[in-house]
Amino acid sequence: MYYFASDIHLGAGDAATARATEQRFFAWLSDIERDAEAVFLVGDIFDFWFEYRHVVPKGFVRILGKLAQMSDKGIRIVFFTGNHDMWITDYLTRECGIEIHTEPMLTELAGKKLFIAHGDNMNIKGQPMLRLMNTLFRSHTARTLFSWLVHPDLAMSFGHWWSGSSRKSHGRESDHKYLVPLIEYADHYAATHEVDYFVFGHMHIAADITAPHRILFMGDWHTAPNCVVLDDSGTISQKTLD
Template sequence: MKTKRKVEIAVISDVHLGTYGCHAKQLLTYLNSISPKKLVLNGDIIDIWQFKKRYFPKSHLRVIKKIMDMASDGVEIIYITGNHDEMLRKFSDTTIGNISIVDKIVLELDGKKAWFFHGDVFDVSIQNAKWLAKLGGYGYDVLILLNRFINWCLEQMGREKYSLSKKIKNSVKSAIKYINDFEKVASDLAIEKGYDYVICGHIHQPKMQLKENKFGSTTYLNSGDWVENFTALEYQFKRWKIYNYNKDKLRAFYADEDIKDMEVKDLIAAITIVEQKKKKKLN
C-alpha cells in the first residue's frame, strides 16, 4: 500500500459530476493519493444545471462516496457553492458532521488570511441571463464530447491529445479579456479587504500569481478544473502549489477498483455513517 501524501489543505473545483466532460476516475486517483486535514470543494462539484438521470456513472457516484468516506475519517470538508450547484445555496451555513456548506469562507493559514469563493458572482452573463449561461454550458458539453472523439482518433494514430476548448479560449480576445478581468476584480477586492490569498474556481484556469495595485498585494490562486486541466491546489509547509495530474510525478496512485461494484445504496450507507458519527459526538 502506497503512503498517501499529507497536505494541510487540498482545493478542487469545477468537477461537473453528471456531465460527459467530467473525468471522475482521474479525480479519484488524486483523492486516493492524499491525506488532507481540510478538503475545500470550491464550487461546481455536482453539475445540477445539466444533471441527467440517464447519465451519472458509477465512477461519479464513487467520487461522492469518497468525499463522504474522507469526512467519516475525520477530514474537514468545506463545500463552497458555485453556479452549477447553486441549489445548494438553500443550505448555506449548514453543517453535517465534518461537512459544511458555505457560499464563501475565510481561513487563517499560518498568520495569513485566505479568502475562498467560487467566483460566479463576477459573471454578468450568469447573474442577468441564466438561460444564456445554461445554453453555453450545453454547448461546452457537446464540445467536450467532440474533443474526446478527436483525441481517441489522435491516440490511434500515436499523436498527442488536443484541447479544442482551450484553443478556442486562447484565440478569442473576449475570452482572454474576461479571464484577465476576473482575476483583476478578485485580486483588487482581496487587497481592499486585507486578504493575503484569494482562492477561486469558475473560469477553469489554474493559476497562482502575486497581484499588486497601489493599495497593496495579494496572491491570486485558481484551482482549475477536472474537465480539461485536472488540477488542484495544495497548501503545506506554509506555501501553496498547483497540483497537475498530467504532469506531477506524485500522481502514481490508483482509482478505486470497486468502481464497477458501486451502487447508490453504497453512497447512502456512506452518508448514514457520517450522520451516525455526528450523533455519537453530540451524545
C-alpha cells in the same frame, strides 16, 4: 495539508467521459486522504445538481462514499456551490458531513489569510443578462416553485442541456483576459482586507498570478486535472495532476 479543487463537472460529457472524470477525482481524493486536514471543493464539482426535498440526482456514489468516509475520519470537507451546483441544499451535509458554503469565505489556514470563492456572480455589473439570471437562479421562491412544478426527470434533462451549453460558452482555455474581472475584484477587496492568497475557480483557466496579489485560479478537470495545495508552513502552489 490543505487541498483545493474546482470545476470537476462530474457527470459532464458522455458516459465514458463522465466515468473517467469520476475515477480520476476518486483517485485524487484517495491520494490526499493520507495527509489532508481539509479539502476545499470550490464549486462546479457537479455538472448539474438539483435537489428536491426527498429526491437527489442519481450517480456519483463512489465520490459521495469517499467524501463521507473522509469526513467520518475527521477530514473537513468544505464545499462552495458554483453556478452549476448552486441548488444543493442539505443532503450532502446530512449524508456525507460536508460543509456547504454559498458565499465566498475569508479564512485563516496554516497562518495565512485566504479568500476562497468559486468566482461566479462577482464583478458582473456590466453584464445585465448574467445578473438577471443570477438573481433568478438564486431566488428561493423560484427554486421552490421549480421543485413543486417540474418533475425530477424533466428537471435533470433541462439541467444537463443547460449545463452543456453553459460549459461550451467557456471554451477559451488559455485566454487570460477572462481572468481580469476576478483580478480586479481581488485588487478591490485587498484594499480593505488583509489577504495572503486568493483562490478562485469558475474560469476553467489554471493560472498563478503573483502581483500585486497572489491569486491562484484553478482550471477545470476536463482540460487537465489540477489542484492547489497549501502546506503546513503556509506555502501555496498549483499542481497539474497526471
